[in-house]
Amino acid sequence: MNNYMSFSKSPIWDLQRRYFEEQGIEAWRDSEVPYYITNNSLLANAYVEMVFGFLKDWARDGNDVKEPIYLLEVGGGTGRCAYFMLKSLESLYMLTTESLPPIRYIWTDLPQKNVDFYASHPRFATFVQNETLDFARFDVEQDNELYLIHSKKLITTSSLTQPIIVIANYFFDSIPQDLFFFRNGQAFECQVSLEQPEPENTDSITESLTNLQLKYGYLRVETIDTGNHYKDQLLEEYQKQIATSHVLVPFVGFDVLERIRRFSQVGFMLLSADKGPCNLQELDGLDTPKLVTHGSFSLNVNYHAMGYLYELQQGKAHFPTHKQSHLNTVCLLMVPNADAFGETRQAYARYVDRFSPDDYFQLKKAFFRHLDHMDFHEILSFLRLSCNDPRLYVQCLPRLLKLSSELRDADKHTLFTLTEQVWDWYYDIGDQEDLAFLIGTLLYQMDFYEEAIEFYQNSLQKDGPLYYNMGICYYRLMKDEECLACMELSLGLDPESVDAKRIIHELERNDI
Structure with a gap:
């Protein structure tokens, strides 16, 4: 080493x-x-x-x-x-x-x-x-x-x-990259050795990389000759123009x-x-x-x-x-x-x-500092600026959920249209929250019950709260048989659910 x-x-x-x-x-x-x-x-x-x-x-x-x-x-x-x-x-x-x-x-x-x-x-x-x-x-x-x-x-x-x-x-x-040191018109190849502060007792590559210490040595380059004319010209330019610096070179x-x-x-x-x-x-x-x-x-x-x-x-x-x-x-x-x-x-x-992607990320920091106080139209404007980015949408959902019940019908339809566009761009690799469930909950709060059910059906959760939420959507649509089926699934997965028991009792009392 x-x-x-x-x-x-x-x-x-x-x-x-x-x-x-x-x-x-x-x-x-x-x-x-x-x-x-x-x-x-x-x-x-x-x-x-x-x-x-x-x-x-x-x-x-x-x-x-x-x-x-x-x-x-x-x-x-x-x-x-x-x-x-x-x-x-x-x-x-x-x-x-x-x-x-x-x-x-x-x-x-x-x-x-x-x-x-x-x-x-x-x-x-x-x-x-x-x-x-x-x-x-x-x-x-x-x-x-x-x-x-x-x-x-x-x-x-x-x-x-x-x-x-x-x-x-x-x-x-x-x-891999090469590393050179330039000083006062001279060029040095930076060489490196690796040291572990303690004996390595782990199979984790991440821990090995974290614990590594790099020691540098300097080899004077007497004649620049990489075997490639363009690479040589680059190093010669750096040798002339750079006062003192360590420079990574992507050869x-x-x-x-x-x-x-x-x-x-x-x-x-x-x-x-x-x-x-x-x-x-x-x-x-x-x-x-x-x-x-x-x-x-x-x-x-x-x-x-x-x-x-x-x-x-x-x-x-x-x-x-x-x-x-x-x-x-x-x-x-x-x-x-x-x-x-x-x-x-x-x-x-x-x-x-x-206006670069980097500019957008700088602006995004300010956006999140004020998100909890933004209104519906301000949030949608920033989502559109992001080209309807799914991750940004997920981060905005808690605020949108708070605002959703007070929206006018026209604004609800605008949000629904944007939500469909976000879903179309959503690409899951198992590293994010269950977007389908979150969208279903948002649509339920906006009284889009049929559409909410479609998203709940795409959810990965398959747990008691999911089937309870689906059941409530069917309940609002007066589809009692589907509601009962969902509530029974919910109760089977969450036997302590008082709300599911109450809905089942009500439906059975009505003799569906």
């Missing part, structure tokens, strides 16, 4: 890999690994607007509009970004009058059990059936081909005649993109969201990186380096023009005439630079 080695070759990356392979979707179900900031409907909508801008640019340049363009998500995680994007793409294709290439979304991840789980998820079934969606296991550090499990198609070098669109959320921060991430780029004959577009610097000034004065542990661990992503590496090759990087607090959303174009992709540039300006 005490041997020094290159940061990108450190055993921490093997622990990281093992964590995700062993945990599978459990990493997301218990929220041990944060994901919401890059798996919400607002970010997905911003991505889709840029994708659509890209499709328009590609079509207007006289390129093929019949052959599909593949959209490849790497490290797909929860699957929510994919679902939100597919729903949004479906809507935009219905609205457009232009002839645009169809999209084929390919969801990938490292653990095979994740791929198997999401490939059979009921929310994805329609998209799989209409051949809009497929799945593949993809080891980004090793694989040079993709095998699509539904279409049985093998994608290899130059398989695709159209450009490929890459989605990478909280991805580059979780794969492995660059190699991943180059491997993906070879699938296509014409290049790629990258859409990525993560924490990390986009300009050179942010790279100066940095200390050694600290591992942020949350089940796995993460580091910042040097987006400036990625933009620099591709702009050396006539690519185009779109970065925010104002500093982001937590999350940078970036767009890299590596296609012929990248500077001429005006629709893509405008979409980035509208949906990221003008």
Whole structure:
């Protein structure tokens, strides 16, 4: 553990890999690994607007509009970004009058059990059936081909005649990175050794990562020679421009993109969201990186380096023009005439630079500070701003429940319509509250009894309170037989329920 080695070759990356392979979707179900900031409907909508801008640019340049363009998500995680994007793409294709290439979304991840789980998820079934969606296991550090499990198609070098669109959320921060130290025009490779403060007596990868202490050593770089001309130019630029700083450099991430780029004959577009610097000034004065542990661990992503590496090759990087607090959303174009992709540039300006996903999350903090005092219309306005994000809706439900009984009929119908839209966008992996039950309760309070029953039937609870609530809905609808059946189920699951006993006694007394 005490041997020094290159940061990108450190055993921490093997622990990281093992964590995700062993945990599978459990990493997301218990929220041990944060994901919401890059798996919400607002970010997905911003991505889709840029994708659509890209499709328009590609079509207007006289390129093929019949052959599909593949959209490849790497490290797909929860699957929510994919679902939100597919729903949004479906809507935009219905609205457009232009002839645009169809999209084929390919969801990938490292653990095979994740791929198997999401490939059979009921929310994805329609998209799989209409051949809009497929799945593949993809080891980004090793694989040079993709095998699509539904279409049985093998994608290899130059398989695709159209450009490929890459989605990478909280991805580059979780794969190996190199680390350099620059000072006074000199460059040093930072090497690392790992130490445990106490003997390791746990099989928990999370505990191992949390307890690790990193020790750094510095190896003077006499001559910059990585074996890649563009990487060399990047390090030379940093050597000249950075006064004193430790700089993470995503050479492995660059190699991943180059491997993906070879699938296509014409290049790629990258859409990525993560924490990390986009300009050179942010790279100066940095200390050694600290591992942020949350089940796995993460580091910042040097987006400036990625933009620099591709702009050396006539690519185009779109970065925010104002500093982001937590999350940078970036767009890299590596296609012929990248500077001429005006629709893509405008979409980035509208949906990221003008008001970014990071700006939304800053505003969301203020929203929650005042939520308990907000009225119905203020809450609905913010829900619409979020693109009807299901998680935000769940967080607003307690306030909406308090307000619901006093709403006018027109407002009740407005809330019901929005609720249906939220449900349509809801994607369950077993990590959130039972949304169907919560919606059923809201609709019951608004006197939407038949609709409440439908949601209760979709609930996962199947306990006494569920059947009691369903029974009350039937009671209000004067469907006594159905009410009695529900109350008997409720009493069977909760024998102490005084209310269920009372309703049963009343119905039996009326001799239904």
